[in-house]
Amino acid sequence: YAAKQTGEPVRRWTPALDERAGEFVSLGAEIRTAIDSEQFRVVYQPIVELPSGRVAAVEALVRWEHPARGLVSPAAFIPVAERNGLIVELGEWILRTACHRLAGWRAELGDRAPDKVSVNVSARQLARPHFAATVAAALADSGLPASCLAVEVTETAVFEGGQAVVALHELRALGVRIALDDFGTGHSSLGLLQTVPVDILKVDKSFVDNVTEAGRHTVIAEALHQVSSGLGLAAVAEGVETAAQAEALYRLGYRLLQGYHYGRPVADPDFALSAAIVTTARTNAETRAATDS
Ligand code: C2E
Ligand code: MG
Ligand code: MG
Ligand code: MG
Numbered sequence: 001y002a003a004k005q006t007g008e009p010v011r012r013w014t015p016a017l018d019e020r021a022g023e024f025v026s027l028g029a030e031i032r033t034a035i036d037s038e039q040f041r042v043v044y045q046p047i048v049e050l051p052s053g054r055v056a057a058v059e060a061l062v063r064w065e066h067p068a069r070g071l072v073s074p075a076a077f078i079p080v081a082e083r084n085g086l087i088v089e090l091g092e093w094i095l096r097t098a099c100h101r102l103a104g105w106r107a108e109l110g111d112r113a114p115d116k117v118s119v120n121v122s123a124r125q126l127a128r129p130h131f132a133a134t135v136a137a138a139l140a141d142s143g144l145p146a147s148c149l150a151v152e153v154t155e156t157a158v159f160e161g162g163q164a165v166v167a168l169h170e171l172r173a174l175g176v177r178i179a180l181d182d183f184g185t186g187h188s189s190l191g192l193l194q195t196v197p198v199d200i201l202k203v204d205k206s207f208v209d210n211v212t213e214a215g216r217h218t219v220i221a222e223a224l225h226q227v228s229s230g231l232g233l234a235a236v237a238e239g240v241e242t243a244a245q246a247e248a249l250y251r252l253g254y255r256l257l258q259g260y261h262y263g264r265p266v267a268d269p270d271f272a273l274s275a276a277i278v279t280t281a282r283t284n285a286e287t288r289a290a291t292d293s
Contacts, residue, residue: 205239
């Protein structure tokens with residue numbers, strides 16, 4: 001109806017659109033079954049700290065091993081689960097699984113375990129009145145200290161303030177860290193950093209892709225790092241795929257890097273191996289910096 005009011009032509013209902021609607025409905029119905037029959041998995045991607053090369057944190061990412069469709073991408077089913085509301089139940093399961101997993105690594109590996117696990121949270125979860133209590137219960141049941149958990153939210157989820165921002169304050173009060181995900185791509189406003197409690201900026205992959213060349217993305221990547229350090233926030237560069245990108249980011253001041261270069265999301269990351277790969281990138285960056293000056 002909005003389309004009519006703004007004078008845009010109303011799109012005709014085509015068989016192609018029908019098919020897409022059918023797909024939407026059936027995926028939505030299958031998510032219910034999938035939760036009950038345990039088709040979801042959580043995988044973990046390292047977030048590496050330079051110059052030590054330690055895996056400082058891991059990001060928990062959900063996977064759906066569908067019996068007929070194979071592996072279904074979260075980009076396909078998370079929006080569906082958000083619309084039909086099942087993200088609340090699925091999201092709580094992901095949160096609990098991730099907390100248990102890090103608690104297990106801490107018991108098994110001690111100092112070699114990552115300090116934190118970072119869990120993606122949808123706007124719809126955040127808007128629920130008792131979200132912070134759900135998080136507190138997941139921490140209590142797993143025995144994971146609150147300081148070992150970060151929640152990743154998008155700018156869009158918190159842009160309108162309201163209950164979502166109330167929830168972030170409550171999480172902060174528990175000792176949970178807040179990360180702004182895909183920073184710079186949503187309803188971006190630096191003003192958000194004045195009103196929303198934030199500890200970590202996750203600088204979107206789109207600024208990392210061309211960071212080896214002089215250009216707009218690189219200027220923005222550098223500025224975002226300066227803003228974060230000026231505000232006392234941690235900055236994580238997302239989607240680092242090459243050693244050259246890692247070096248360029250290191251030289252811009254980034255000390256927390258995440259991407260395929262360091263490891264893909266997997267069920268059981270090798271924390272020691274990531275350190276070896278990273279040290280080379282750091283050494284190269286320092287060698288070049290020394291040569292340049
Ligand atoms: P995100 O939170 O920004 O997660 C990063 C995405 O980038 C992940 O895709 C990850 O596999 C991918 N990635 C990491 N490093 C690289 C790289 O070097 N190159 C490239 N090309 N990609 C990289 P994934 O797992 O497919 O997730 C996509 C999005 O789906 C996530 O983006 C997040 O918004 C959402 N999502 C994933 N898991 C969850 C979850 O448990 N809960 C919620 N609410 N959303 C989730
Ligand atoms: Mg994320
Ligand atoms: Mg992200
Ligand atoms: Mg991203």
